[in-house]
Amino acid sequence: GQQVMQIPQYQHVQEGEDFTTYCNSSTTLSNIQWYKQRPGGHPVFLIQLVKSGEVKKQKRLTFQFGEAKKNSSLHITATQTTDVGTYFCAGLVLTGGGNKLTFGTGTQLKVEL
Amino acid sequence: KAGVTQTPRYLIKTRGQQVTLSCSPISGHRSVSWYQQTPGQGLQFLFEYFSETQRNKGNFPGRFSGRQFSNSRSEMNVSTLELGDSALYLCASSIAGVYNEQFFGPGTRLTVL
Numbered sequence: 001g002q003q004v005m006q007i008p009q010y011q012h013v014q015e016g017e018d019f020t021t022y023c024n025s026s027t028t029l030s031n032i033q034w035y036k037q038r039p040g041g042h043p044v045f046l047i048q049l050v051k052s053g054e055v056k057k058q059k060r061l062t063f064q065f066g067e068a069k070k071n072s073s074l075h076i077t078a079t080q081t082t083d084v085g086t087y088f089c090a091g092l093v094l095t096g097g098g099n100k101l102t103f104g105t106g107t108q109l110k111v112e113l
Numbered sequence: 114k115a116g117v118t119q120t121p122r123y124l125i126k127t128r129g130q131q132v133t134l135s136c137s138p139i140s141g142h143r144s145v146s147w148y149q150q151t152p153g154q155g156l157q158f159l160f161e162y163f164s165e166t167q168r169n170k171g172n173f174p175g176r177f178s179g180r181q182f183s184n185s186r187s188e189m190n191v192s193t194l195e196l197g198d199s200a201l202y203l204c205a206s207s208i209a210g211v212y213n214e215q216f217f218g219p220g221t222r223l224t225v226l
Binding site for chain 1: 146148155156157158161168169170172203205210211212213214215216217218219220
């Protein structure tokens with residue numbers, strides 16, 4: 001079945017450093033969604049990418065969708081303590097048996113002062 | 114607009130018992146998806162309901178079932194509980210399904226003793 005892997009699993013950074021998490025799918029995706037889950041909270045939608053090679057920015061966050069639509073990345077510039085949490089990608093595959101949204105394994109980000 | 118609500122928030126059961134969890138989606142959302150979140154397995158898709166019909170199903174045993182009512186509220190049932198069913202169960206609603214942004218509820222923390 002479809003698998004979505006994320007690396008790294010954990011990342012500790014000093015405040016002000018950059019952070020990147022990578023997402024790789026075993027199959028071609030129709031779209032990819034990114035979510036953030038704060039400690040003790042629930043996943044919150046960040047963004048959706050649909051087109052091959054698409055790049056979207058939200059303030060300090062930059063999201064990319066690969067040309068082959070099998071990988072994606074999230075880059076945070078100059079991390080802040082408010083960025084702490086686990087970042088998940090979720091890949092959508094459209095199939096005749098139903099649309100399947102598979103979440104990645106997540107990258108847990110810790111930011112130290 | 115009220116968010117997704119889940120009840121109960123916490124639940125303790127013993128092996129062999131059954132449990133029913135409830136999810137009320139955001140008003141106007143017709144799709145409700147259920148996920149199991151554990152530290153070891155991450156976020157795993159259980160099933161999706163749309164307009165009272167199960168539209169998609171993950172790879173979980175038949176002990177896990179669900180339904181959706183005409184008002185879009187959804188319930189999830191787990192029968193013959195096992196220790197490994199201890200997890201955070203999250204429901205997510207969306208306007209049209211997993212193709213769109215998923216709005217997650219706070220989750221139900223189930224502990225099986």
